[in-house]
Amino acid sequence: MAGRAGKASSEDDYEIVEPRASSMLEALRAVGYSVQTALADLIDNSITAGARNVWLTFHWNGADSYITLRDDGRGMSEAELADAMRPGNRSPLDEREPNDLGRFGLGLKTASFSQARRLTVASIKAGHERTVRRWDLDYVGRTGQWRLLKAEARSSASRISALGDQTHGTLVLWEQMDRIVGKAHKDDVQAQNRFLALARSVGRHLGMVFHRYLEAEDGKSPLRIYLNGTKTDSLVHPWDPFCSTHVATDSFPEDVLELQGNRVLVTGYVLPHKDRMKEDEHEAAGGPGGWNAQQGFYVYRERRLLVAGGWLNLGYANEEHYKLARLRVDIPNSTDADWDIDVKKSRARPPAVLEERLRELADTVRKRAREVFVHRGARGHSPGTVAIEDAWYSVTTRGRLGYRIRRDHPLVKFVMDRQGADSKPLNALLRLLEETVPVQRIWLDAAEKPEAHAAAFESDPPAKVVEVLEELFKALRAAGETADSARQRILTMSPFDQYTKFVNALGTRRH
Template identity: 25%
Template sequence: MRDNGYKNTAYAVAELIDNAIQAGARHVQLLAGEELELVQKRHVPRIKEVGVLDDGSGMDAETLRMALQFGNGTRLDDRSGIGRFGMGLPSASISQARRVEVWSWTDSPDRANYTFIDLDEIEKGSSSTVPLPVVDPVPQGWRDLAESVGSSGTLVVWSKLDRMQWRRASTIIDRSEDIIGRMYRRYLHEGEVTIRLAEFDIGDRSQATKARPARVNDPLYLMAPSSTPAPYDNDPMFEPDGDEETWEIERKIEGPDGGMHTVTTRFTVAKSGARRPNNAGALPYGKHAGRNVGVSLMRAGRELDLDQSLVIGYDPRERWWGVEVDFPPALDEVFGVTNNKQSARYFSEVTASIDSIIKDDSRSTADIKGEMEENGDPAADLVEVAQDIQRRLSTIRKALKIQTQGQKSQERRYGVASPEAEATEITKKFQAEGRKGQSDKEESMPESERVNALAQVFEGDGLTQAQARNKSLDVVQEGMKYVFSQGTLDGGAFFNVRPVAGEIVIKINVDHPAYEGLVEVLENQISDGDSRDELAERLRRANRGLKLLLMAWARYEDEEALPARREALQDIRTDWGRVASRFLRG
């Protein structure tokens, strides 16, 4: 019974905060107490007690006793708020502690109702049920630690802490702030509730040793102020992906009650300024975003889970998008919400397998959904939601990839040792030998016209207006003949070649497997944190990509049935090889 699926202590504490908010609390306090303990001949601080105090409506004796009984809470199957399952208080408590004590009062902390669960007593046989509550004032030590004690409220105290993941009060507070700030971000942002986080010394309960309010932690990075490090602590780091009509998608889903309920999915993307600095992901705000990667599932205004099913774990750019799925408790069965409100099982299953579910392009989403319903698949209603997220993330990822490469190309510029500079010098020799290309005739265009023409191309490929303008200026003013661009191409080509304003623009298809397997793996900057093994793996992937490209061309020639065309392909390969030899020799 103690192994009931809580991810860590912070999630167990959240059950008590749920109860407080459901009871109308405006102020909740998490109090963590520690004392020195002898460990290997050293006295080290260890967590001994955890208290959660609120100023909600409180409970009378009968309600309090019911609240400590498993599956017998007062809001059993109440879908009007964040509670419902009747398991929170006892299951969360014994998942962390062997003893839980509760004081609850409706008119004065001096006349609180008190009862407890003690697993040691239960195991000894001296107790088998929750004791009848007695009137007992809230202990003065807890009152002294509190910022305030309401005329009504509840205090839950855990002791005999044998299953806590963290051993220091400071660790519990620090780790809980990120999670609690994210779970209850709407309540905190809208001022509906404050959550105080405090540490204290068991030997001196006169005051907290450290205390601070929990700050908003918004994985969409639209709320401010927040716990995001500067310069985005008071300014949103992300922006909606799209305009007012497209940044969120609403779908109606039928619930078990027969009613149609709204599921809203929202999408955000990091502002270009946040991604612009070199190694932005290693900056404090970038690391903060790295801890909030995933699809945030919001149930009744409280985050249920930060789902990882659609996250590409190895890609550091994943931190720069945000997705939130907002649904009401009436759809708990549809989403597969677990009793401890730790996850939405059916949502995770359908998003993790969405590619295989919709792999048949000849069938519509409606057909797939209908077949799943016929087979009794509970996730059928979520296929469209999952597909909405998959499609939008695909678009966002492509834009991030293109803009990131555009930023890197600006940072690199064009030195004399750059491939573009070397190829430009060799092309000048070709021109001196009388060899002319289609692009050469526009080299005499005015500089401003060349810059504008190139900027239009780069912006169309996905760069921001500023990135496109700066890149065009660099190319023209540095006298480069060749410039690379990244974007998407129809028809499956790896790259195309296009003369623009005297330049040869080589556009690489970011959707082609060769981009990830050869181009991107070599263009990613090397950081001090890269290990020898990581660098070796990048070279191995690049070697693999190059060999597969050559073998793909070999197969292309081999499959050509017409002798004349096969001979033409061989001639093209030979001629290209001669030009490549000149370029590579310099």
């Protein structure tokens, strides 16, 4: 044993194995960014640098097209820029300032490499000269070394010149965008149209992800993102997933969840029914993914949206009758590991300790959303007024769901009473209707064409609505209601709550 006394420990016996530069950088291209998520990652850096304005421009020139993103943030010195261009320049375990939207120290590089083979960054910090650094994947491939170039390519000089008028700020330039434009010719109109359509799609995505920055939340001055221009008409508009300023939106009290000494804030919203919104409002509220896709949780990290809809694998599915349910979850960046935030900052998974409470909150919001969906956003009724229940109701018999017509509904009862002794034909008709409800047809239509169903009486002239109202009014009066109470009760029933003028006129006409 004595002969081994001088042997080095296993931790002292090593060799340096650096990753092959070209292989590593090419591998970073496969992280899985879309153009939308990649550009959002760049804007995270602008916000962290204190920028108040961001100018994003898509320049079309066929295969030589390029994208620039310029901000008026603090900018970087030469040493700071060189470090920022280093892949993995910060550990995800590092403690960050509350307004720092970074995480892995990879965002600028991986986001850019995912779309472009040449990344150039120019920056000016107050009191410093402009500095430039450039990654060129083809050059790295030829040299086989981690060579970060200290100047822009000769052909790129004019493309970063816009930064020259600023005293501080940063400009990111994407060139050789093989995954966006490929080898397209500059005269290829279809390719150009796709490029411009992509720009519009990016604008919608940024308006969603950064809407709380664009809205001047909490008294802070708003961030301005300009897309393909420098004037007001080029501004990216915020998209509020919760329609929080709409008079018909239901919001729940904020719930505070504790997570290892950190606060996670959850607020539920039930959006207005289509019948309570203008057509353009309803279309806008559907969001980039459409109504069904946008239901569920919205997870924000320092006011920046990470997850836009979905139910966080908590056991729910996206369903038509829950599409009005949305919940806002605010997490601090100190809980990144707990929420399993990914490199692209487009995924979050709730910690197991919070799952039960999140389900409880989701159940509450979903229940209310279903009520609003079923009752088409009907308004409440006057205190003391007995509401008229829907003519249809569901029943479960031996575990099977079915639908029945209320025999005690005022109008149904009124018609049945007038049948006299022979009520068998009417009862047979009601049973036939109950047993032949085309449930599967309705379900398929709702799934395939969720917005195609007409609202009640949507295509009928006012006279047809009045005919039904008058018969219902007669039924209530025959049951002993006063004219005023009959009118009040009718206003509790959907869809007649939308026809206040006609209801208030009931019983006032002289024949």
